[in-house]
Amino acid sequence: MTEQYQHKARKRFGQNFLHDAGVIDKILRSIRAKAEDRMLEIGPGQGALTEGLLSSGAQLDVVELDKDLVPILMQQFSAMPNFNLHQGDALKFDFTRLNAAPGSLRVVGNLPYNISTPLIFHLLQNAHLIRDMHFMLQKEVVERLAAGPGGGDWGRLSIMVQYHCRVEHLFNVGPGAFNPPPKVDSAIVRLVPHQTLPHPAKDHRVLERLVREAFNQRRKTLRNTLKALLTSDEIAEAGVDGSLRPEQLDLAAFVRLADTLTEKPVVG
Incomplete structure (x- = not known):
């Protein structure tokens, strides 16, 4: 990356940029994007996962909050016909704007820890559009998502996410995979919305x-x-x-x- 496109991670956006090539490859292999897929990446940052997702041939929309990252991403990827960037807040993003067919959208993101829970709840309001979600989250959040009854991790997040989705804790990622390294361990989780809810509530x-x-x-x-x-x-x-x-x-x-x-x- 040339000097004019260097970008310092911003604390207020909770930015920790993924740079470990082995971890990036492992995440991409877990996602297995295909040319016919409709992908949405939340918080692409400096494009660590973006490049691999685009090279699959999938149609990729990205949502990035940080205005300073937009020219970096556009310089790298705007020439690719399957790339489309939306500058804005994923917490306020209207996913119906993407005109994705029901059950087709594949969502990916290295999510800032400070917005991960509200963003997951925002996405679950659009669960009918989503085929699956792969997120990098704080390890303790993934443990809560995947928890079962009887332990301290079982709570509102576990119940409401498992009401809508099957949860798989795929693998953990150490702080050294990021720049700057966070103070906590991370993990990759796969969320797959149920086609038929196992325990549908009346409301x-x-x-x-x-x-x-x-x-x-x-x-x-x-x-x-x-x-x-x-x-x-x-x-x-x-x-x-x-x-x-x-x-x-x-x-x-x-x-x-x-x-x-x-x-x-x-x-x-």
Whole structure:
């Protein structure tokens, strides 16, 4: 890269640029992009993954927030007919603008840690458009995404992502693969939206509300943490033991509780 196109990573954007060729190759092999694919890369940075995705022949849209990176990316890739850049905030990006067929969009990103959770929730609102997602995230976030009931990692993020997707923790990446190196380990995760939801809720917004309420005070029993929403009898009617803590319940039990709340008559 010539001197005029050097770019210093910016802390306010949470930038840590991937530079390890072995890790880049391993990520690209996990994604297995093909010429017929419709790809979306969030936060391409200096183009570490972009080049490999484009060389597959796939149609690639990229969303980059940092205006200073736009000329770097355009200089590298604008001559390629399958490259299209959108400058803006992925948290506010309207994915329907891409006119992707339902279930076709393949999303990739080395996500800044400070926006990873809200961005995943934003993407899940468009899950019907998405075939799969491959993200580089903080390792502890991936552990929460892939967690099962009964442990401290199981919580709102695990439940709401697993409601929509199958989660695979693929492999870990050490700080040395980045410039500057972050203070934490990273990991690659694959999220595949379910074609048919395994535990469909009558109203997923009610499920989101109930799960948020349950984990607001995760050390308390469900009887206490959900008392503003459901009585002890209503919790029992859903086939759930109200003396359990939220982390002890699986997704199906949370859906039963949410459906009980959805069907609850409005008083007043």
